[in-house]
Amino acid sequence: MPDLGKYAAEVGAAYAVSAVLLLGIVALTLWQGARVKRALRAAEGRKDA
């Protein structure tokens, strides 16, 4: 771990917030994708039935 000295809080906060936001948009994209895919499969199943 590098010694961040007196700026540890600032650097840590920048990386923590960015990680949360980036992981958040990735998770949201995957969740929305899976939800719509499931709903479409169900709707197509009803159409074919």
Add this chain to the structure above:
Amino acid sequence: MSIWTYANPAKFMATTARAVPILSLLAGACLLGGLAWGFFFTPDDYRQGATVKIIYLHVPSALMAINAWLMMLVASLIWLVRRHHVSALAAKAAAPVGVTMTLIALVTGAVWGSPMWGTYWAWDPRLTSFLILFLFYIGYMALWSAIEDPDTAADLTSVLCLVGSVFAILSRYAVNFWNQGLHQGASLSLDKEENVADVFYYPLLVCIAGFVLLFVALVLARTRTEIRARRLHALQLRERMA
């Protein structure tokens, strides 16, 4: 083969099904590699100390915040001129990714600004134009949600995107236009004297590649979801009519 082939949703879905996993892997490798390189293996700056490590997040996210809007502009223009639904949906898909990049740039900039400038925020031309760009992203997404008819929503959001492009361009060139305020000029320059030192430059390039690849992968994945949602909406309408 013409680029307009990909305006066909079936062709777009087939091509991106193969591309998204590869792009995602490359994005993850570049992001983790670049950030680890920058965080663990580069020295502190002689003036900014350890805060220079914020550059690996701030510069790529700011760059993508502007370029995401410009990508939305191109997609919106294609929609307005050629009426390809995939391009309108790609613009819609890019907005949440763009707003995330803008938020990262604003937050990391504020956190970096506090020890360097003595303040989290100043009504500096670049900071202010970035804040307005952020608000345009929010307005763009709200407009898509507020209009039920997808074609009308695509038309109106495309016009909003054209207007917002002024602020996307201002965000990039504000420092040059007004030559005042706290924010420095571009960190990356073809002029060796103005560019950041090589020791920071190479990991920064890897991080930028990571952010670009992540943006492309997310936009393609989200566009695929939008295409499916459009098909789902059509099936649900048909069910209701039957």
